[in-house]
Amino acid sequence: MSITEILSVERNEEWRALLRKSMKASERTAMERVHMPEVPAEERVLSHVEVNAGLTLEQATNEAKRCLDCVDPTCVSGCPVGIHIPHFIKRIETGDFAAAAKVLKQTNALPAVCGRVCPQEKQCESQCFYTKKMQKIPVAIGSLERFAADWERESGNISVPETEKPNGVKVAVVGSGPAGLAAAGDLAKMGYSVTVFEALHEIGGVLKYGIPEFRLPNVLVDVEIDVLKQMGVEFKTNFVVGKTASFDDLRNLGYEAFFIGSGAGLPNFMNIPGENLNGVFSSNEYLTRVNLMGASKKGYDTPVLSGKNVAVIGGGNTAMDSVRTAKRLGADRAMIVYRRSMDEMPARAEEVKHAIEEGIEFLTLHNPLMYIGDQRGRVTQMQLQKMELGEPDRSGRRKPVPMEGSEFIVDVDTVIVSIGVSPNPLVPQSVPGLDVSTWGTLKVDEKNMQTSIPYLFAGGDIVRGGATVILAMGDGRKAAAGIHQYLTSKKKVAATTY
């Protein structure tokens, strides 16, 4: 059945039909969208407590009522992993939260994660009937997803998706970030013997080292990973595929296909004077020290500079994470330096809102020209230049144009450069014959995520450059289906031959 047909079958289930009749559409659309409870800004900047407190039962049930259970649920098309959105929301409306969580897990291995970090306003919620047809605020799909996942976790009865009988075929997943975890989950469901190889000592990739505790507590990631372990997925940490062992080595150990989700962990810099001064970090390094290596915690040896005047260069989610982390580490002045305007910032609206509430200073239409250091080689100042938005460039975005003569100096003791990432070159360089794009990403067939080497599939940032958790997960799922098709075809050919 096609997804449209499946959604239609679900919609026609008796309980759904009864639920629709239980309340008029006009009553549903008259309800206000729920506001996610938040820890007050002045309190939350003193710790790494999660900012969003989560919906209460009543709030979630009421918000679920706003969903009109559309005949053509366009929200689903906005979800990169294809969650059956109306199906889980309507389960929440009936109070069957466990069932809601099960629906989520049919297509999403990490619902507690996605409910927290997805840019829903650009995805599912942008396609909601409220947004598209009524020009009203959409259903809080992300908040509801988080609610269902959290409820299940807190209940202690965490559902483990069913898996097919083991087929004895070994598949390796390189990288334990969202792409790898999603691929591993789907492959395990299909009965494959899955091993996830992770270079770091912790499983989770960017979910652990990149996204701060105040947005995504690491303990939640561990819960989701534990479900995968219960499904039979094996994890090997401190294992660098391409160095610890090559792909050929692993093939010799019986792995018949590979999913490469090694990510884009190479930070981009601006290459301006002074960028090599002590105290100038990439956001990757800064966040990894704090999130993964405990730099902000007592008793941990990892040093991190708790600057008083911290500048973060960039306007994306990682920049917001970095500057808000700096605030929590005690910065008196935590600044975002971004060369375009607020309207053009790529960060999630919620992250920007939270950052403003927490006292982050936004120097938009500003760009650094150089960093100045002291005799010890420590950064002490930066030279900024003001920008104005000029004519649109070829991409249609208004180009930031330097304003000559507008340069000025700002005191800083820590600078975090957060202007994006490039793919980790290790895998592309270690496999001869692997097609690589001009951006250093792996080229794949979009239909099944297969690379130029038939037994290698890839997804996530190694294919997309810097992207999102949910897009990576979508790739992982698609690749899992691609791997299954590849291995099945290979088996058929072998059977025919012999």
Added chain:
Amino acid sequence: MANLSTKYMGLTLNNPIIVGSSGLTKTVTDMKNAEKNGAGAIVMKSLFEEQIMLDTAYQIKQAENDKMIYFNHSETLDYLDYHLREKELSNYLNQIEEARSKLMIPVIASVHCVTPGEWIHFASRIQEAGANALELNIAILPYSAKENCMDIESHYIDIIKKVKKEVSIPISVKLSPYFSNLVYFANALHQTEVASLVLFNRFFSPDIDIEDFEVISTNLYSSPAEMAHTLRWVAILSDQVKFDLAASTGIHDGETVIKMLLAGAKAVQVNSAIYKYGYKHINTMLETLENWMDRKGFNYVDQFIGKMSHYKANDPSAYERIQFMRYYSEIGL
């Protein structure tokens, strides 16, 4: 046997013939070829900031149209221009390093920018990469009434001063011929401590296709006849400026090389003739130079550089004359 070596911009050249910035110096293989065929130095193909900007914009557009790369609102896409620019710049810098490691002759980098700040950024990186010298290709065509000539000249001086403040390698400036008073402007350049002027930058030449009503390019290569303009100004300027001059445009044979040196140039830049006759033409021109020096009894090029400059020529008025008058035709000029 004559010694052809010369000092140009403080660099010692085996001979005064430099292969100028062009497709002939695009790769290190090309540069090695030029050296093998006798070039005294090479000027690398220019690093054009505008080209980088166009390439970057094109690649970003490609990225935006590719569903698989850098999703909309990606922070990487937001600053992709920096990353791509750095890649292009790194390619050029790597090429400088490679050229320096493989060539014995001086390697002069060349840069053209459109954003004021980028001149300094590119120049300092080029110095770090090891270029022997830097040629600033500050080509400004005054096609608009918005800027007057003083503004344009100030712009040149501003760029050179800013670059000079940041780098210590010798700097040359390749000039266009469009100056109201080139002597005045050249003298004003003394304040910038520039090491040499290259006269002149030869621009892309427009033409009109009258059948298709299109503006097209023409005269890709210079002709020998174009040497006269260069000759005049080298001769006039060489007496009046303290920095070195390199002659460029219309130098197609060894005789013209000699003429430019006599006028006062310390070196010449050759391109079109090499495109036409191959790198081996460098040796042909050098043979002409050497034979002439032997015949005239010159052991070193310094013995005759500037011998026929504006002040030293028997009839300097020939350089000053711009009209065809009967007086001159009657006296055989």
